Amino acid sequence: MIEITTLNHRYPNGKLALDSIDLSIKRGEFVVIAGRNGSGKSTLVRHLNALLLPSSGSVKVNGLCTKEKANLLGIRRTVGMVFQNPDSQFVGMTVEEDVAFGLENTEVAPEKIKLLVESTLRSMELSDHRNCSPRSLSGGQRQKVAISGVLVMEPEYMVFDEVTSMLDPVSKLEVLATIQQINEKGISIIHVTHRLEEAINADRLIVMDSGRIVLDGAPCEVFAHPDLVQKYGLELPPIVELSRRLSDAGILKKEVVLSKDDLVEELCQSISKT
Numbered sequence: 001m002i003e004i005t006t007l008n009h010r011y012p013n014g015k016l017a018l019d020s021i022d023l024s025i026k027r028g029e030f031v032v033i034a035g036r037n038g039s040g041k042s043t044l045v046r047h048l049n050a051l052l053l054p055s056s057g058s059v060k061v062n063g064l065c066t067k068e069k070a071n072l073l074g075i076r077r078t079v080g081m082v083f084q085n086p087d088s089q090f091v092g093m094t095v096e097e098d099v100a101f102g103l104e105n106t107e108v109a110p111e112k113i114k115l116l117v118e119s120t121l122r123s124m125e126l127s128d129h130r131n132c133s134p135r136s137l138s139g140g141q142r143q144k145v146a147i148s149g150v151l152v153m154e155p156e157y158m159v160f161d162e163v164t165s166m167l168d169p170v171s172k173l174e175v176l177a178t179i180q181q182i183n184e185k186g187i188s189i190i191h192v193t194h195r196l197e198e199a200i201n202a203d204r205l206i207v208m209d210s211g212r213i214v215l216d217g218a219p220c221e222v223f224a225h226p227d228l229v230q231k232y233g234l235e236l237p238p239i240v241e242l243s244r245r246l247s248d249a250g251i252l253k254k255e256v257v258l259s260k261d262d263l264v265e266e267l268c269q270s271i272s273k274t
Contacts, residue, residue, distance in 0.1 A: 001026055002048060002079075002157065002188075006057035009043060009211075017043045019211040021057070027156060030180075030189045032199035032219075035208035036233030041192050044208065045159045048190065049079035062156070077106070080150035084162040086142040087135060089149065095137075096121070096130040099148045106153075120152040124178065140171025144178060157188040164198065196229070197237035200258050207232055220256045239263055 007021040018040050025031055035041045046052040047059045050066040061078050064071040083089060092098030099120060103113045121127045124144050129137060134145045143163055150158060160179060164172040180201055183189045191198065196219075199205045205222045207215035209232045215222050222229065223240045230236075236244070243257035243266070251270055257263045 001062065003060045004047070004057070005060075007044075007047065007054050007059060008056045009047070009052060010055045017211050018047075021211075021213060023206070023213065023216075025157070025188060025190065027188055028183075028186050030183045030191070030201065030203045031206060032191045032193060032202040032204070033206045033208060034193055034196055034199060034234060036194060039208040039232075040211040041208045042161055043211075045081075045161055045190055045192055048157070048159055049076050049081055051081070077153060078155055079157045079159060080153055080155035081159045081161065082143075082147050082150050082163050084165055086139075086146035086163075089146045090134045090142075093133065094131050095126055095134055095145050095148075098134050098145060099126075099152050102149060102153050116152050116154075120148050123181075124148045124151070138171060139167050140174045143167065143171070143175050147175075147178060147182075151182065151187075155187065157190065158182060159190045159192070161192045162194075163191075164193065164195070194234065196223075196234055196240075200237060200239075207234065209233070220258060223256045223258075 002025040004021055004023040007018055008016065009018040010016055021044060033041045033045065043052065047054065047066065048061065050072055053067055059066045061075045064075050066075060090098055091101050096117060100113055100117045103116060121130055124147065126141070126144060126148060129141065134142055137145065164175055167175060176198060179189055179191060199219045202219055205217065205219045206213055207222065214232055215225070215228060223236060226236055226244060239260060240256060240258065243252060243263055244255060246252040247255040252266050253270070254266050257266055
């Protein structure tokens with residue numbers, strides 16, 4: 001479990017970026033952290049693997065405090081980070097070299113490295129590109145290479161910080177599907193975004209504003225407060241907004257619907273009862 005207690009963080013200029021954050025994330029959870037630019041969401045997740053340290057308060061990963069230097073390697077093996085721009089994470093000349101890099105620097109036996117890299121490339125549908133330069137691939141494929149370089153390390157938690165923001169719509173859907181599949185393997189997901197449609201399949205949606213957690217619950221619970229969502233600079237997913245309008249018009253009984261399939265089912269039930 002990741003346990004955050006009264007976390008405060010100040011930038012070097014003295015500005016308070018995180019204000020008394022209390023949060024716990026369980027093993028296997030799919031958590032989306034959303035908020036407008038400057039809300040503190042990226043600052044928060046950089047504390048999860050000790051890229052940033054608290055000004056006060058504490059962050060513990062499976063009981064290991066991030067402030068203790070002796071815990072750093074164990075924490076970073078446990079919590080993997082994937083960033084917005086995949087090009088900034090590449091170190092290998094080929095896809096295969098890049099994915100293997102982290103394992104080679106943690107004294108993993110060569111035979112195990114080969115097996116882990118092969119398995120990861122296959123699961124990420126990158127086997128055919130193993131000898132390509134990562135930078136020669138499409139945006140979505142490059143992001144999947146960056147994800148593979150973290151996934152191959154077998155972390156318990158993976159943090160995705162705005163990883164879809166530079167992608168076209170098709171690549172974005174592919175990467176989101178990949179994140180969902182990783183979670184289905186039992187790995188905890190912490191996904192940072194400002195697009196609430198990316199929270200549809202999450203177990204939990206956390207909204208931040210001005211360095212604080214202002215909403216925290218299942219997506220359907222958070223979406224049931226559209227005025228608050230909009231107050232904090234976010235927009236409801238189109239399907240959710242449509243379901244709300246249909247509910248307000250008396251066409252749907254259910255106020256919040258999260259997917260197209262659920263909306264069609266609700267409409268069919270409403271029509272059959274008229």
